[in-house]
Amino acid sequence: MSDAYKKAGVDINAGYEVLKTVKQMSGNAQLGAFGGLFPLAKNAVADEPVLVAGTDGVGTKLLVAIQADRHTTIGIDLVAMCVNDILAQGARPQFFLDYLGLGHTDQARVKSILEGVVACCQQAGTQLIGGETAEMPDMYGQEHYDLAGFAVGIANRKDLLDPQNVRAGDVLIGLPSNGLHANGFSLVRDILFKQHDFALNHQFDGFDHDLQTELLRPTKIYVSEVAPLLQGKLVTSIAHITGGGLIENVARALPAGLSAQFKLGSWPVPPIMTLLAELGHLNADDVRSTFNLGLGMVLIVHPENLAAVRASLSAVAAPYYQVGTVTTGSPAVDFVEADHD
Template sequence: MAQKQPTSLTYRDAGVDIDAGEALVDRIKPLAARTMRAGVLNGIGGFGALFEMPKGLREPVLVSGTDGVGTKLRLAFDWQRHDTVGIDLVAMSVNDILVQGAEPLFFLDYFACGKLSVETAAQVVGGIAKGCELSGCALIGGETAEMPGMYPEGEYDLAGFAVGVAEKSELIDGKSIVEGDVLLGLASSGAHSNGYSLLRKILAHVDAKPEQDFHGQVLSDVVMAPTRIYVKSVLAALKAHGRGIKGLAHITGGGLLDNVPRVLPSNVQARIHRDSWTLPPLFAWLQQSGGVADAEMHRVFNCGIGMVVVVAADQADAIAQTLKAQGETVYQLGEIVERPDEQAAQVDVV
């Protein structure tokens, strides 16, 4: 009796479509090409991305950061809003390395899914490329991983990696911050990419619909507004005012209460005046709808302030004007005061 010939299985049978992966690379290449800058030595598609160290720096220091988008992705899946989460991905890393005075040089991304949708992935990477353009860094590489059984259909995860450079003598570390310095706040574009687990719980609690009206806008547009990228405006202020800028804090997870202390010496605290800016409608609505206490709001959300800049008092007005000229909305939030003892909080919202 003739033995039955075994079935010839393929990678596609196992759930991985190599052709789709190659089609995505073809879609990505022109997007990445728009982000190229001096220093890039090769393009998308190689095994490793090459970038030449910028010239003109005496003691260059590389500054790196990595982050994701968090549970904002859940809304991207549910509401089919994939075009801006890539901007969020870039923003979270480049804003982080910016606070040490670094200029972002290049970015790499990691996109993982169960079944690759070329259209969805191209929308996501299009957002990543846009974020790189906004921050002046090059998208020079990444990884697309199709892993059947690891993610439900239609879902994916993102991670991003940014590398920047700063002159060693010009690194911003907050050590020069003293009593009397001024806190400037740069307005956020919304919830950015933090607090979305609580935000989604509030949305469910009030049975909010993505298409409903919110102050003349569609609610999903407000909730999914991409994270503001502060790179070009802050770098311009650093170039113009140098050591007048003593500290920078990116207001991400932990909000104002946990992020500002990360740049403060232990002997001072930040006094923030709650009446120095108006809580944007999104945050006022979230607080009211969820019955969220003030302290919880300040620790979970950015509450309308995406970056805090600590500046010398005698340069506060000039630095604020430079930032405004770069398109930022700037608030004078408060000042640096003496910390009464080690038990006192480093941020006092009064």
């Protein structure tokens, strides 16, 4: 291969080795072609199929992974952020592609990243059909890289979730997050490492692990919980709680004139979020508009479907909380104290 290209900072052979590794991990021998193929089975679509596409990244959580030199969970974050968005539209994710841009192809590090991607695709029942690894030494520093993911799902048009079908009296069901997921990390890093000077191996009182372990907990994927609900047409609307926290994302799942009223205290808030609020002197709106507060997804359910939703979630041993109701009025998302007997 070209010595001139290698002298310029790009090792083509290392890229080829990465491709071989991904083929082995994914079991997809077609990887490496100019385009990924995904055959649609005859029973995969119905009378009016719609493809639902989404793309996302991991944001500045990557900087924590780079500093900690822990990269496997970042690949999980990438896939989960994309496929959870697809679910929130009422579609079942089908295939996934990734993009990795880096300053230097460290094969062990790339393998760790892609191990997470492959594992999460398998968990989601989603096929990894392609991707791109681009070594760009003048674009990124020697240790830095960026990730993006692209997912496509399928649904019948009539089965797509529509916020216009939400009505007053609907119930809010919260599915717990696995910590911070991949949102708000610019603020997280500002509080922990700029306003304060905590080391990644610092362990706070009340935590049974160090800070880097807490921050790098991977985003939870909700396919096993939500797919049966979609199949049974038991959910009216879904909010995937990503950037913008509870306030912005739940509002996107509602029509104008209705309000999601959350009952504070009806679900547990992860200690890391309480800690960040204290250390950063954040007010309630700061926290609610940045973090998921322990809810990675919020399902909006008609009351007549509530028992079936509970039964479905219990059947897959999925924890959930009844966190509020939909009411008329404004604001679109509101928080009230839970009733106490």
